[in-house]
Amino acid sequence: MEPVRRRPAVASTLVAVPDAPRADLSRRAFGHTADRTQVVAGEAAAVREAATRVLDGETLSSVVKDWNERGLTTAGGGPWRVNSLSGLLVQARLVAPPRILDDDTHRRLLALHASRGKGPRRTTRRYLLTGLLRCWRCGGTMRGMPRAGGADLYVCPGPPHGGCSGTAVTADHAEDAVGDMVIAHLDAAGVPRAPVDGRETLLELAGHRRRLLELGDLWASGEISKEEWISLKRNVGNRARAAEAEVARLSRAAALRDLAGSGRVLRARWPSMDVEQRRTVVQAAIDHVLVLAAEPPRQVFHPERLQPAWLD
Numbered sequence: 001m002e003p004v005r006r007r008p009a010v011a012s013t014l015v016a017v018p019d020a021p022r023a024d025l026s027r028r029a030f031g032h033t034a035d036r037t038q039v040v041a042g043e044a045a046a047v048r049e050a051a052t053r054v055l056d057g058e059t060l061s062s063v064v065k066d067w068n069e070r071g072l073t074t075a076g077g078g079p080w081r082v083n084s085l086s087g088l089l090v091q092a093r094l095v096a097p098p099r100i101l102d103d104d105t106h107r108r109l110l111a112l113h114a115s116r117g118k119g120p121r122r123t124t125r126r127y128l129l130t131g132l133l134r135c136w137r138c139g140g141t142m143r144g145m146p147r148a149g150g151a152d153l154y155v156c157p158g159p160p161h162g163g164c165s166g167t168a169v170t171a172d173h174a175e176d177a178v179g180d181m182v183i184a185h186l187d188a189a190g191v192p193r194a195p196v197d198g199r200e201t202l203l204e205l206a207g208h209r210r211r212l213l214e215l216g217d218l219w220a221s222g223e224i225s226k227e228e229w230i231s232l233k234r235n236v237g238n239r240a241r242a243a244e245a246e247v248a249r250l251s252r253a254a255a256l257r258d259l260a261g262s263g264r265v266l267r268a269r270w271p272s273m274d275v276e277q278r279r280t281v282v283q284a285a286i287d288h289v290l291v292l293a294a295e296p297p298r299q300v301f302h303p304e305r306l307q308p309a310w311l312d
């Protein structure tokens with residue numbers, strides 16, 4: 001959350017109007033006039049539009065990007081962020097007179113918010129992108145890092161853990177942005193089509209593994225030299241690894257077909273999917289995501305910082 005600068009108590013008393021709402025007189029809230037007696041039509045319409053889009057399965061970061069591109073600012077005049085939009089959509093004032101949202105929409109937004117784990121803080125967060133983010137500086141695999149006093153992060157770990165500790169990205173931003181990218185990618189490319197079944201590849205893999213064992217026997221019984229054994233083993237081993245990769249690819253594609261169907265269906269289902277289901281989809285589409293350096297101003301997240309390496 002951005003820090004809220006409040007006027008000193010004395011100034012507050014001076015601007016207080018007898019019948020004005022008590023809350024937050026120093027700060028206008030987006031969608032309402034400063035005294036909260038009227039809605040600001042354009043902003044209220046934007047709130048209703050965002051509510052519809054988010055409930056239809058669009059990610060917060062996608063709406064935030066759109067709002068910022070359209071020049072919509074917070075009541076304070078700043079750019080929108082995932083956290084500020086997320087907080088806005090669950091504010092109680094939206095359903096207090098003069099109301100901006102109807103009760104049903106607001107209830108669904110509250111439920112969605114809670115299911116995203118952004119309501120009351122949970123003790124352990126599940127990190128959607130564990131093992132998938134790479135530091136641009138050192139290539140290290142970034143890890144989830146919970147923080148008590150701020151947003152959870154993914155960070156490049158220190159040198160003892162194979163990183164440079166030089167890169168960090170806010171976990172919510174990265175997860176929303178990667179979810180958006182994967183859905184958009186699948187919308188454009190379609191879900192990878194797999195052959196009718198992967199039985200032939202599995203048989204091939206079993207054959208390679210059997211031959212590896214036979215080669216060991218041939219060497220042990222003296223029928224081939226150690227050099228021949230090493231050379232043949234390398235050759236068959238390479239083919240076995242290629243078959244293993246193909247089996248993995250086919251099972252990813254099958255998992256994705258089961259979960260997604262198509263990018264559009266996936267977009268609608270995404271908000272109600274749990275971390276494991278989302279992870280299956282993300283892993284089926286990308287090998288890893290390179291995280292570039294944050295450019296100033298560092299407080300603003302640019303999705304371009306995340307460079308996905310697609311699997312297909």
Ligand SMILES: [Zn+2]
Nearest residue numbers: 135138156164
């Ligand atoms: Zn690093």
